[in-house]
Amino acid sequence: MQTLYSATFTFAMHEADDExxxxxxxxxxxxxxxxxxxxxxxxxxxxxxxxxNVYYWESMEALQALMTHPAHVEAKQRQAAWLDGYQVVIAQIVRCYGDGRIAHPLQRLGELATRA
Structure with missing residues (x-):
């Protein structure tokens, strides 16, 4: 299986306004x-x-592209107005598999992962 990554953003919402x-x-x-x-x-x-929120990526470069996107940078700067705390976990995906009966963003990779 190719090297894949996940970025998990866990947060406590304070106040989600229109902005x-x-x-x-x-x-x-x-x-x-x-x-x-x-x-x-x-x-x-x-x-x-x-x-x-868990995002899945084909490469660290793709993940970094989101992290450096101007809207993401703005959200990081303004998070204290909306959140009561957050945690980010960036992880390398070692394996992905399932029985295929539920939809998952990485479901199409399952067959490759079981051969790895």
């Missing part, structure tokens, strides 16, 4: 336009209120 949602949409469109973007998923933990 937050607009900037979030710009970042989402930017991510999807970057060659090497493989997909994303989001999770919310109702007991803690934390939200996690």
């Amino acid at each position: 937050f949602h607009a900037l979030d949409q710009v970042i989402a469109r930017a991510a999807k336009s970057i060659p090497g973007y493989l997909g994303e998923e989001a999770w919310e933990n109702p007991s803690t209120g934390l939200i996690s």
